[in-house]
Amino acid sequence: MDLRSNLVYIIRLLQTSVKGKFLNLALKSNEMEKVDLILKEYKNACHDSLIPILQEIQEAEGFLSETAIVEVGNHLHLPTSKIYGVATFYNQFRFQPKGKYNIQVCRGTACHVLGSSTVLNELEKYLKIKAGQTSRDNLFSIEVVACIGACGLAPVIAINGEFHAKVTVDSLKEIVESYRNREELS
Numbered sequence: 554m555d556l557r558s559n560l561v562y563i564i565r566l567l568q569t570s571v572k573g574k575f576l577n578l579a580l581k582s583n584e585m586e587k588v589d590l591i592l593k594e595y596k597n598a599c600h601d602s603l604i605p606i607l608q609e610i611q612e613a614e615g616f617l618s619e620t621a622i623v624e625v626g627n628h629l630h631l632p633t634s635k636i637y638g639v640a641t642f643y644n645q646f647r648f649q650p651k652g653k654y655n656i657q658v659c660r661g662t663a664c665h666v667l668g669s670s671t672v673l674n675e676l677e678k679y680l681k682i683k684a685g686q687t688s689r690d691n692l693f694s695i696e697v698v699a700c701i702g703a704c705g706l707a708p709v710i711a712i713n714g715e716f717h718a719k720v721t722v723d724s725l726k727e728i729v730e731s732y733r734n735r736e737e738l739s
């Protein structure tokens with residue numbers, strides 16, 4: 554590269570980085586506005602309000618970000634480690650945004666009796682993520698849910714609302730791959 558090309562390259566790099574920073578800041582401030590609105594509803598809240606606050610934030614944002622957790626800690630005068638401790642105890646909370654395809658694994662009684670824990674273990678192994686996490690390519694996330702009202706199909710999983718019935722270890726992989734193929738074709 555000659556000197557001029559080098560300069561153009563460096564300027565483009567700087568522009569992208571500055572744009573990225575502004576975008577991140579905008580996203581953060583948008584997120585924090587929602588968190589602040591929720592915290593305002595819990596003006597004189599005590600520690601007992603922690604779970605409902607986290608639930609509302611997750612409902613609004615889809616997950617609990619580090620910034621949101623720090624903000625909740627400041628509001629309730631709790632250390633963030635304590636909040637993480639409580640939140641990780643309940644598998645309803647997630648700390649990453651969901652993937653493009655969110656896989657809900659039902660752990661209701663009928664599904665449990667018919668092997669949903671094997672389905673979950675296999676899925677975690679296959680995607681190399683745990684329940685509550687998102688794959689590196691942001692394509693898949695796993696969520697453990699209570700009965701999703703299709704007990705006759707047990708064990709059942711739902712991907713973005715599409716139900717898959719009587720899932721086995723083999724059919725599970727085919728199902729996941731069918732979504733990956735959809736992605737490659739689009």
Ligand code: FES
Pocket residue numbers: 659660661662663664665699700701702703704705707709
């Ligand atoms: S227990 Fe799984 S759908 Fe009801």
